[in-house]
Amino acid sequence: MRFSRTLKALGFTVATALAPLMAANAQAAGTITVAVAIDPGSWDPIDTFLVDWSSAANNMxxxxxxxxxxxxxxxxxxxxxxxxxxxxxxxxxxxxxxxxxxxxxxxxxxxxxxxxxxxxxxxxxxxxxxxxxxxxxxxxxxxxxxxxxxxxxxxxxxxxxxxxxxxxxxxxxIQEKGEDYFNTHPVGTGPFKFVEYSPKVSLTLEAFPEHWGGAPKLDKVVTRFISEANTQVAELQAGRIDVATLIPFGLAPTVEKSQNLDLISITGPTVVSLRLNTKNGITKDENVRKALIMGIDRDAIIKAVLLGHGKPIASFQSELSFGNDPALKPLPFDLAKAKQMLQQAKVPAGAPVKIDFRGNDATFREVAQAAAGFLQALGLKPSLQPYEPPVLLNDIIPNGKTGEAWHQAWGGWTFDYDNTAYLMYHSGEKWNPYDNDPKLNEMLEKQRTIYNVQEREKLLQEIARYVADRALEIPLYNQNTIYGVNKRVKNFDAPSDRRFRFQETSVE
Incomplete structure (x- = not known):
């Protein structure tokens, strides 16, 4: 694949057209309908880590x-x-x-x-x-x-x-009905109770008036499982859903201009990076890793691919994360300096840099193409290798089969840097197939023993600075959480982590 050296020639393409506006709102009064991408398959709290589970089950x-x-x-x-x-x-x-x-x-x-x-x-x-x-x-x-x-x-x-x-x-x-029955007929204490579950189609909840926090203002919450982002937007425009959780960046302006819709774009937990192989290839060298960071214009990628719905990051966490250090700044984009550093490290022209990524992520495919364009401008030979997510996440990464760089997107739902840093950087963890740093291990273990908030935050910030100094990854961006919401929805408190709680929400 031939990659251009400038963003203008990178050939970013995003969908800009939708099917014509369909019928007006078709939802019943008192019912809110939300679209999420994935049907978790089980509603038992111990069976999943999927955000889409919590988008619905947080109400049950x-x-x-x-x-x-x-x-x-x-x-x-x-x-x-x-x-x-x-x-x-x-x-x-x-x-x-x-x-x-x-x-x-x-x-x-x-x-x-x-x-x-x-x-x-x-x-x-x-x-x-x-x-x-x-x-x-x-x-x-x-x-x-x-x-x-x-x-x-x-x-x-x-x-x-x-x-x-x-x-x-x-x-x-659970003792009477059994585990399998509970998976598909859940019972909790939340403000909404289970009514019906149609696998791969929808989950229906109705208000539980006896909830300890008071009766919900809605009668029903319907969650529909729609994996295609464009379909979610089309259904939102047609009035068949009230909240869409998959808004392609290229269609955000379309939603924003719709008379009956609001676009909500807020800082979320999801951060995206290119993790780097510290054991094999040219990325074994810390200075080479720093050169790769400086050789990629992250601000330009945020502007061109995310259309501004994101922020640059200096460490693998959002500004909402406990442990984030606002004083820590990312290495600046400096192509000339990056070339010089590669020359000093004696990296030969045309040295390979393979980027492994989740092939179903259309947005990151464009990000990877952009990053590859910048790496080519450094005189390297980038290549892109898409994988099915289960293969990448359960085989390629944990078994140390990656190239020089690999795609890592992480939510960190606790909004605590421990939830990210320990899993990414401690030796022996699934997401750390290559690195073994005793000093980093010690810091990661120590912060888990500290209840003093100020002391622990200081150590987490020290960990972030240490990781940045070792250049264990190319921190790309913190991706905004984006919702499309029908204007008939009132008192919708948009959560950055997509864990909806509709107790105070109503619809017209």
Whole structure:
């Protein structure tokens, strides 16, 4: 493939046309319809890590803690908590008079059942157990009090309890109905209860008026599974969905100009980088890695491909992440300096740089083409290798089969740099197939033992600076979270992490 040296000649192409505007709004009063890309296949909290699961299930389930769109942690099914026994025990006071959707009472026994299940054999089958393995056991103090006995400190645990695997489930219902039935007929304590699930088609919820936080203003929440972004936009324009979660950057202006629609573009958790092979090829050399960073104009890529719906990053986290250092600046784009550094490192002209990426990501394909154009301008020989996501994520990366660079997109739903940094840079982790840095390992392990917020934040920022100095990746951008929303939707508090909570939302 021949790559141009200038953005003008890079040949960026984005869809700019849609089918004509279809019929007017067809939704019933009191019902909001949301489109997400993926059907998780199971609604059991311990079975998935998919954001699209939480986009729907965050309305069905509650955790002991909660986190709203404002990113602040607050009480959920626990009204308060305190650290005991030198931080080795966390005591939770539970909300009283709460019921599951099937009428089963919520109490300390339900919390213990939830975590015994998560940390036991059933939890081993899913991807969530490892997020909570700092918990040794849960002990019932009384009907409204539980203690979490910790194996080791976990300063991120309270945030984790607000989502995914830690959502509280009903013991009697699961024991009577079985795990498989629960997967497709979920019961929680959330503001909306399960009505119907049609695999690959939709999930329907209806209001649970007895919710402890008050009755929702909506009657129903319908989640439709639509994997094609253009189809989501077409359905949004036709009024058949109210919220679209897949808006191609090229179609954002189209949505923005629509009379009946609003485009919401906000800072989100998703960051994108080209991780670098520190073991093989020219990228073994730290100075070569820095030259590659300086040789790619990230600002131009954000402008041309993302149409401005993103921000440059200096480390692999968004500005919303705990541990982000606003004083840390990315290496500047400097083609001449980058060429000089490659010459000093004795990198031969035409040296290969292979970029492995997720072949289903049309946006990143354009980003990769742009990056390859800049690498060619450095005198290198770039190549692009697309893979099916399961192959790239479960074989090529963890088994160390990548080229010099590979595509990594990461959400970090806890908005805590630990959730990213430990998994990306600690030796032996799935996403770190090449690097083994004892100093970095030590820093990553140490921050997990610190509950003091200021002390831990300082260490996380030090980790970010250390990673940047070693140039372990080319940090590309923080991608905005974009929604298309019908104007009939009122009081929609757009979450940056797509974990919707529609309790206060209404529709006209």
């Amino acid at each position: 389930f509650d955790g002991l803690t909660a986190r709203g769109a404002d990113m602040k942690l607050k009480p959920g099914l626990a009204t308060s908590w305190e650290m005991l026994d030198n931080n080795s025990r966390i005591r939770f006071k539970l909300r009283e008079n709460v019921k599951f959707h099937n009428g089963e009472p919520f109490n300390a026994a339900a919390v213990k059942f939830t975590f015994d299940r998560l940390l036991g054999e059933e939890g081993k089958k899913g991807p969530q157990q490892s997020n909570y393995n700092t918990i040794d056991k849960v002990e019932v103090v009384d009907d409204n009090t539980v203690d979490f006995v910790m194996k080791q400190p976990d300063p991120v645990l309270l945030t984790k309890l607000a989502g995914y695997g830690a959502m509280i489930v009903p013991p009697k219902y």
